Amino acid sequence: MKEQKVTLELAVEHGLTEAEFEEIKSILGRVPNYTELGIFSVMWSEHCSYKSSIAELKKLPKEGKRILSGAGEENAGLVDIGDGIAVAFKIESHNHPSAIEPYQGAATGVGGIMRDIFTMGARPIASLNSLRFGPLDSAKNRYLLDGVVRGIGDYGNCMGVPTVAGEIYFDPHYEGNPLINAMTVGIVKHNNTASAIAKGEGNSVMLLGSSTGRDGIHGATFASVELSEESEEKRPAVQVGDPFTEKLLLEAVLELTKQNLLIGMQDMGAAGIICSSAEMAEKGGVGMEIDLSKVPLREEGMIPYEILLSESQERMLLVVRKGKDREVLNIAEKWELNCVKIGKVIIGTELKFKMDGNESATVPAESLVLGGGAPVYHRESRQPEYLEKLREFDVRDIEVPSDIEATFLRLLTSTNIASKRWVYRQYDSTVQSNTVLGPGKADAAVIRIKEAPNKAIAIKTDGNGRYTYINPRKGGMIAVAESARNVVCTGARPIAITNCLNFGNPEDPEVFWTFKEAVAGIGEACLVFDTPVTGGNVSFYNENPEGAIFPTPVIGMLGLIEDLAHIRQSGFVDEGDFIILLGSLGGCIGGSEYLNLIHGRVEGDIPNIDLDYEKLVQETVLEGIRSGIIKSAHDISDGGIAIALAECCIAGRNNLGANIVINRKIRDDELLFGETQSAIIVTVAESDLIRIEEVSGKFEIPCETIGKVSGDSLSINSYFDIPVSELRTKYESALPELLERRLR
Amino acid sequence: MIRAEVIVTLKDGILDPEGKTITGALGGVGIEGIKEIGTGKYFHIQLSTNNLEKARSSTEAVCEKLLSNPVIEKYTYKIIEE
Numbered sequence: 037m038k039e040q041k042v043t044l045e046l047a048v049e050h051g052l053t054e055a056e057f058e059e060i061k062s063i064l065g066r067v068p069n070y071t072e073l074g075i076f077s078v079m080w081s082e083h084c085s086y087k088s089s090i091a092e093l094k095k096l097p098k099e100g101k102r103i104l105s106g107a108g109e110e111n112a113g114l115v116d117i118g119d120g121i122a123v124a125f126k127i128e129s130h131n132h133p134s135a136i137e138p139y140q141g142a143a144t145g146v147g148g149i150m151r152d153i154f155t156m157g158a159r160p161i162a163s164l165n166s167l168r169f170g171p172l173d174s175a176k177n178r179y180l181l182d183g184v185v186r187g188i189g190d191y192g193n194c195m196g197v198p199t200v201a202g203e204i205y206f207d208p209h210y211e212g213n214p215l216i217n218a219m220t221v222g223i224v225k226h227n228n229t230a231s232a233i234a235k236g237e238g239n240s241v242m243l244l245g246s247s248t249g250r251d252g253i254h255g256a257t258f259a260s261v262e263l264s265e266e267s268e269e270k271r272p273a274v275q276v277g278d279p280f281t282e283k284l285l286l287e288a289v290l291e292l293t294k295q296n297l298l299i300g301m302q303d304m305g306a307a308g309i310i311c312s313s314a315e316m317a318e319k320g321g322v323g324m325e326i327d328l329s330k331v332p333l334r335e336e337g338m339i340p341y342e343i344l345l346s347e348s349q350e351r352m353l354l355v356v357r358k359g360k361d362r363e364v365l366n367i368a369e370k371w372e373l374n375c376v377k378i379g380k381v382i383i384g385t386e387l388k389f390k391m392d393g394n395e396s397a398t399v400p401a402e403s404l405v406l407g408g409g410a411p412v413y414h415r416e417s418r419q420p421e422y423l424e425k426l427r428e429f430d431v432r433d434i435e436v437p438s439d440i441e442a443t444f445l446r447l448l449t450s451t452n453i454a455s456k457r458w459v460y461r462q463y464d465s466t467v468q469s470n471t472v473l474g475p476g477k478a479d480a481a482v483i484r485i486k487e488a489p490n491k492a493i494a495i496k497t498d499g500n501g502r503y504t505y506i507n508p509r510k511g512g513m514i515a516v517a518e519s520a521r522n523v524v525c526t527g528a529r530p531i532a533i534t535n536c537l538n539f540g541n542p543e544d545p546e547v548f549w550t551f552k553e554a555v556a557g558i559g560e561a562c563l564v565f566d567t568p569v570t571g572g573n574v575s576f577y578n579e580n581p582e583g584a585i586f587p588t589p590v591i592g593m594l595g596l597i598e599d600l601a602h603i604r605q606s607g608f609v610d611e612g613d614f615i616i617l618l619g620s621l622g623g624c625i626g627g628s629e630y631l632n633l634i635h636g637r638v639e640g641d642i643p644n645i646d647l648d649y650e651k652l653v654q655e656t657v658l659e660g661i662r663s664g665i666i667k668s669a670h671d672i673s674d675g676g677i678a679i680a681l682a683e684c685c686i687a688g689r690n691n692l693g694a695n696i697v698i699n700r701k702i703r704d705d706e707l708l709f710g711e712t713q714s715a716i717i718v719t720v721a722e723s724d725l726i727r728i729e730e731v732s733g734k735f736e737i738p739c740e741t742i743g744k745v746s747g748d749s750l751s752i753n754s755y756f757d758i759p760v761s762e763l764r765t766k767y768e769s770a771l772p773e774l775l776e777r778r779l780r
Numbered sequence: 781m782i783r784a785e786v787i788v789t790l791k792d793g794i795l796d797p798e799g800k801t802i803t804g805a806l807g808g809v810g811i812e813g814i815k816e817i818g819t820g821k822y823f824h825i826q827l828s829t830n831n832l833e834k835a836r837s838s839t840e841a842v843c844e845k846l847l848s849n850p851v852i853e854k855y856t857y858k859i860i861e862e
Contacts, residue, residue: 274851276796276852334795335793372804
């Protein structure tokens with residue numbers, strides 16, 4: 037790479053607008069040099085600056101009594117769970133890198149989010165992921181799925197962090213632009229947390245971890261453009277992960293924090309050295325002087341531009357307490373990591389970079405960062421035209437299937453509903469030995485907290501892109517409501533969320549409207565459930581040549597279980613238990629998986645949600661579980677009540693079946709496959725029937741006995757009667773058959 | 781008889797964790813005089829054609845589509861007539 041003369045044309049090639057280039061000139065009082073242009077272009081990219089989204093994100097509720105560090109303050113949200121323990125958690129996207137190189141893209145996505153957690157001083161205890169791909173009948177999509185799953189599994193397994201939950205959906209709208217959202221949860225004692233801040237004149241600035249290469253230069257800028265055919269050629273933006281180095285980095289960083297040797301630290305993700313130094317300096321109101329010739333390089337002839345922007349993985353920037361340099365270096369040596377003093381904190385607000393005695397760049401830290409000089413845009417928004425057309429849907433236009441049993445089995449074995457065991461069996465879900473409920477056992481994963489005896493957390497990701505496409509505001513609400521309902525079903529009270537907002541090009545007013553609406557919906561729901569937003573990530577420009585992806589907000593929900601005796605699974609427990617429907621059955625065909633799969637239509641409106649009612653349903657279940665009445669709980673979701681009941685049988689013990697009688701004056705397909713919010717299937721012992729009615733009566737929530745756990749087959753009215761062993765075989769084998777037949 | 785030998789290595793600038801680990805182990809076994817070790821894969825191919833041009837294009841095709849990941853790897857090959 038060679039230095040070039042800076043012109044407007046070159047700035048535009050770097051993704052900056054003419055107005056932004058003028059702004060840079062007025063900040064510096066001169067034309068930036070080549071290195072400075074690179075710095076501004078990456079720091080002002082959508083990925084680093086949130087310039088299109090921040091105005092909307094500010095409207096989200098962030099306050100809460102448990103919040104120790106809220107959205108935007110640190111690398112991840114920090115939530116108090118009592119006993120002097122806090123949970124750090126965050127979700128982040130790695131969509132574009134994974135589209136180009138699925139294995140390394142997904143692996144480095146996992147590595148990146150783990151660094152965000154241990155940068156806080158927290159030890160990662162669990163990972164989750166939320167994935168979206170195009171349909172599996174295409175070889176390209178099978179290749180992407182295979183690579184992504186191996187990438188997630190290998191990185192997580194090497195790090196010794198269990199991958200415990202997640203979700204996968206397949207839809208043509210994700211063709212060519214898969215979504216790879218990774219979430220990590222960590223725990224830390226209150227007095228051991230670390231901050232991403234630089235302070236104290238003369239304190240050493242050190243670089244810890246891997247050497248710096250040319251990989252991933254402009255990765256952040258790359259994440260901020262649409263993928264096209266040419267993207268295949270933008271290959272140097274892909275990084276290769278080294279989880280063994282990351283594991284050493286994790287242990288070294290936790291030791292440095294525990295010994296209180298640091299003022300602050302920041303991991304290097306997007307935009308590497310420049311982003312971490314700018315953010316730390318700005319936060320502390322100081323400057324930094326950094327000598328780039330001290331940075332350990334992996335390649336010869338790298339210029340300042342490349343060193344500053346490199347996104348080489350597994351690196352950290354440290355600001356060391358006065359007089360502690362030697363101790364820091366000793367710990368780094370113990371963990372066999374590079375650690376080099378590359379500069380120091382200075383008075384002022386400028387970042388000064390030099391190399392081989394020459395000044396390379398001088399920029400005010402504040403001018404680069406979000407909340408400082410980085411641009412903020414209020415993008416134009418306009419309700420999309422497609423929405424009205426979708427509403428014209430009339431359920432009478434589709435026929436009730438003549439063979440209900442066959443329709444049910446088609447749904448059960450469809451890629452969006454069938455068991456994802458093929459995926460999660462590639463993950464180690466039990467390492468660290470804290471996983472109480474891993475994948476496939478309950479509506480959320482449950483992890484016990486050794487440091488806080490008798491407590492556990494429930495975690496889940498959720499987000500229905502098709503719903504949000506059809507009704508962005510309601511879709512945003514439902515993503516929060518469903519993830520809250522999921523953790524409630526395991527016995528946990530929802531306490532906070534992180535979110536990953538995957539959308540198309542924000543400069544398209546119709547895309548931006550869906551973004552605004554979805555964010556508003558998330559905000560409304562979070563207020564009702566008292567789950568503040570602790571941060572997350574926005575991924576724009578998720579498009580393929582056909583247009584934008586489904587707008588897909590993914591919610592990562594954190595729930596707290598205060599007594600291990602309150603943990604519940606989704607499957608049936610004992611023969612003779614009564615099966616009860618709490619809440620009401622909506623029977624909504626619009627936007628359903630049934631309408632999509634069986635009739636090939638994405639239309640109508642999605643199920644209604646009354647947030648206050650939903651909250652009461654959740655309170656009913658929580659009280660029912662805590663008072664020991666409810667033995668299992670599972671919410672009704674994709675595929676309606678028929679699929680939910682099948683899942684209760686499949687996840688249950690000893691092939692326990694169920695005898696269900698449920699009558700409504702609606703069509704058969706509405707009854708069985710219609711989707712609904714605020715409805716949960718629970719089981720209770722016969723002797724507790726009166727007590728569950730008392731609990732639901734207290735919250736004025738309908739409580740209807742719809743059947744009994746009995747026999748070894750699932751029967752619903754006279755529609756069908758299918759052995760549970762057969763249901764399980766079909767449910768479990770659908771994905772492996774599809775993938776293994778074709779991968780081999 | 782025509783055969784081909786293919787060597788696939790990471791592109792310049794791509795991290796090579798395995799090579800890094802081997803390099804790191806040099807001190808442990810007391811070997812001096814080596815600066816760096818990189819890793820790669822070696823393939824030998826028996827061709828079923830006697831046409832040199834055809835052999836070349838088949839070898840390139842298999843390198844592109846099966847033996848290397850063109851996103852992060854590069855390859856070199858040698859055609860050998862016996």
